[in-house]
Amino acid sequence: MKMRQLLLWKAVCCLVLLPLCVWGKRVVFMPFPFTSNTNYHTNVARTLARQGHEVWLTMPDYLVNRRLLDTTNLTVIDYQTLINLEEIMTAAFAGHYFKGLSDDWSVWMSHFLQFCDTLLTNASFFQNVKELRPDLFVFDNVRLMNMMTIISYRLGVPFAFLGAFYDPSYQRIPLQPCNIPLLFFSYSHHMSFLQRVLSTVIHVFSSVVDVFSYKDAVSRYAPEMPFLTIDMLVARAEIWLVTADHILDYPRPSMPNVKLIGGTATGPGKPLPTQFKSFMDDAKEGVVIVSLDNYALSLPEAITQKIISVLQDLPFKSIFLSNISSPNSKKILTSSWIPQNDLLAHHNTRVFVSHCGYDGQYEALFHAVPVVCTPLVADQFYNAERMREKGMAETVDLNTVSTHELHSTILKVATNTSYKQAITKASELFKIEFGVPVEKAAYWLDHVMKYGGSHLRSSGHEVPFLQFSCWDVYSFLLACVLLILMISVCSVYVAFIFCRSKSKAKTE
Secondary structure, eight states: OHHHHHHHHHHHHHHHHHHHHHHHOEEEEOOSSHHHHHHHHHHHHHHHHHTTTTEEEEEHHHHHHHTTTOTTTTTTEOOOSSSSSHHHHHHHHHHHHHOOOOOHHHHHHHHHHHHHHHHHHOOOHHHHHHHHOOEEEEEEOOOOGGGGHHHHHHHHHHHHEESSSTTTTTOOOOOTTTSSSSSSSOSSSSOHHHHHHHHHHHHHHHHHHHSSSTTTTTHOOOOTTTOOOOOHHHHTTTTTEEOSSSSSSOOOOOOOEEEEOOTTTTOOOOOOOHHHHHHHTTTTTTTTEOOGGGOOOOOOOHHHOOOOOOOOSSSEEEEESSSSSOSOOTTTTEESSSOOHHHHHHHHHEEEEEEEOHHHHHHHHHHTTOEEOOOOSSTHHHHHHHHHHHSEEEETTTTTOHHHHHHHHHHHHOOOOOHHHHHHHHHHHHHHHHHHHHHHHHHHHHHHHHHHHHHHHHHGGGGHHHHTTHHHHHHHHHHHHHHHHHHHHHHHHHHHHHHHHHHHHHHO
């Protein structure tokens, strides 16, 4: 009897584990080496791991040492870097903003190309990844990471992209740039003529000239492989998972292998740690969450005091992501780390004061919390403008806003029901259409591992961008028009000379 039960138990175990044995794959995630980017990759990676896949996550040593990210059920592959890229760039961009200076992108490019070179020439890192025998790589889809696809090319392993960057030229999406605003401009999709001209020029330039990769990248880092341009290598992606949507963002064209999935950093709130839970539960009048990400930990003294002064005068409690000591711990809770998504999920949260990073915006959207936007760098100005235009937020400039203006803006967004109504409607639409984005991302990665991505890809991915966008055809047609025009002009000129000489002969 016991033997029969044992055999039955083994049979049940085999039936349960058989799908995992058949479908379980090895996946390596390689996010951009910033905390926020690694966070949304980690969320998707954990979801894949729960589905039975073996998942590895690459992280620079400076992120591993901070221990801020939940890597449950993941194996971390750490690598050494010569520089802390996140620290350098955060300090540089925030420093420029508070000093009223424009961003120096040449410094950014120099540091990141150095970072790429260090990683792509790291023989031990490559060997460690090779020994895993992965079935799929998942790269961050910021252009600065495009050269990392050389690793998968050398190993003959398919790859996918996951990230915030909607890149129509590399994703081979037919596009009218006149109504799709650029990420680094605070334009809405209703652009003026000059804005449309600038958007079109920059779109064409960035599609033809890649300043984020070496032209000889493949021959430089994979000399044993047939040469490909980065443009053509990136176009081989099985699928692009773009953390964007048409509810928080503007409607955009897409292709079957480009899936707009919303923010993968968000989802239902989890139980709060004790110190935050008691503070939030007792705040019947409401709570203002102030988070400027890592920038807030080193704000100029004048900015910090401006924020603290406002928070003390507001009729709400506040939680401020900062390393300073609170002047009134019963009213203002300060901390160098906060469970942001879980705080925004709490029913007592009234308003979110944010620098408008991608993760924070989607967390606010998911939990229907109106926002006071304080953009500092890069795409944050674009993110702030789209929320303001959709009636979910107001925007202030921390450098110039007065204490009174900041106070009145926070109070306005927290108490005027129009902001809450706008973001609540958007949140409901988002959940109906996108559900929990990490699950959608995991579904599509699992899909291409089972079936491949060829049925999703168009023939546009097999040709260079200039051919895909018909610039060769347009050039040919323009040449034909110019040739016909030149022949016509020459014919008229010859006819004119002939008639003139004939008339002159008759006169003589």
